[in-house]
Amino acid sequence: MATRKMTSRSLLRSLWRRTRSEADEDTEAGRAIVMPVQHVAAPLRQVTRRLVMALAVLGVTTLLVYLDRAGYNDNSDGxxxxxxxxxxxxxxxxxxGYGDITPVSDGARLTNIFVVTPLRVLFLIILVGTTLEVLTERTRQQVRIHRWRSRMRDHxxxxxxxxxxxxxxxxxxxxxxxxxxxxxxDPQKKVVDAAAGDGLVAVLGDGTRSDTLLRAELQRAxxxxxxxxxDDTAALVTLTARQINKHATIVVAVREDENVPLLRQSGANTVVTSSSSAGRLLGMSMMSxxxxxxxxxxxxxxxxxxxxxxxxxxxxAGHGPRDCEDLVVAVVRGHRLLHFTDADAAKLQPTDRVITIKKAAVPAGD
Incomplete structure (x- = not known):
């Protein structure tokens, strides 16, 4: 069965259809920012722990009253x-405090003053603390997002x-x-949650929409x-990203070679064709x-x-590429990329950058 390829013309048609169909959409996906997961107890576990503490306070108070039951009076049966x-x-x-059971002895009243009252305060703190924690969770998240936005630069x-x-x-x-x-x-909630679990800030939404990219602070990236x-999604994301940020370096991965010129015209600095690259690697692996x-x-x-x-x-500086400690394969001079055998690269300049092959650093502890 012939493989269906997405040509530049069909890509443009797909872009038009996607733009038209998404023009009236306004979902919460474009608004969500998920911060890195913090190592805190699960909400259900926190509520369960607080409930157990409240029941423990209630049990202690009940035991104290029962042990001193002679100092209390029940208006119904005495x-x-x-x-x-x-x-x-x-x-x-x-x-x-209905008043139908009251402490009447001095001991019972002293117990209420010095023991039951502090337990009452502790009980209220547990209940109110749980309520406030639930109500303020959204506020804390907004504060984290605001703080993140204020310091996010050059990312x-x-x-x-x-x-x-x-x-x-x-x-x-x-x-x-x-x-x-x-x-x-990323537009998928489970993927965004996975990114947050990996310690990354993630934005849930469609990357082709400018409001989503603005929430990722792309204008300052x-x-x-x-x-x-x-490929059509990549082209639309590239157009939107370049419109938002004129100076950022944009690298795009596409599937088809014939879509590379369109991506470059859309504003991509580098376009990597994943299928062609994989094919070349397969061919070279077959030969050697x-x-x-x-x-x-x-x-x-x-x-x-x-x-x-x-x-x-x-x-x-002033020496040749072969004199470097690392194996130099290319020299970057301004906007030019020179092969290490190029005559212009025979003498390195202080402002040059070199592309080298070196041994990978061994992680600490290995």
Missing amino acids: RVDFLDSAYYATVTLSTT TVVVGYGTKGRHAIETLIGQGKPKDKIVVV TQVVICTER PNVGTVLEDLLTYGNGLDVVERPVTKRE
Whole structure:
């Protein structure tokens, strides 16, 4: 069965249909920001713990009243049994106080002053604290989001947290990018929750919508990585992102080679064709499995060999690429990319950057 390809023309038609169909949509998905998961007890567990504490206070109060039942008077029958003690403890701790059971002896009254009253306060603190915690959770979340927005600068926005997005983030973190400088955008709630569980700030919403990207603070980002499943979605996200931020570096992954020019025209700085790249790696692995293994090693940051870009050191300036400690494969001079055998790259300049292959750093403790 022939594989259906998404050409540039069909991609444009799909973009038009998506834009028309989404013009009137206004869902909560574009408004949700999920902060990294904090290691706190689950809400049900917190409520259960507080309920157990309240019951414990009620039980202690009931026991105290029952042990001193001779000092209490029940207006109905004149005596206080265990049920009456539980009833008195309940109405007293809840500050209801019907007055049908009252302490009459000095000992019972002293117990109410110094023991029952503090227990009543503790009981109310437990109940009110639980209520306030539930009511203020939303406020605390809003404060966290406001604080995050106020300090978010020069970060990386990753649209799509699938296989490509996860590996892109792993590489960024491996190269020293802090987790708090990475924001994930994805339309699926479970994916966003997974990103938050991994310690990342995540925005739930459609990346093709400007309000979603604005909530990810894309206007102040320096890098945008677009890893959507469809090429038409990637093109629309690229157009929206470039409209919001004119200076950010945008890297996009697409499936079809013929959509690369359209993505570049949409504002992408770099377009990676995932299917073609995988095909080339497969072909090279067939011809030479060792070559495929080395290339896979180079593409996997933190294992074996790594490809890194770094500035030229003072000691290396004025010398050739072969004189560097690392294996230099290319030289970046301004906006030019020079092969290490290029005559212009024979002498490194202080403002150059070099792309090198070096041994991956061994994690601490290994």
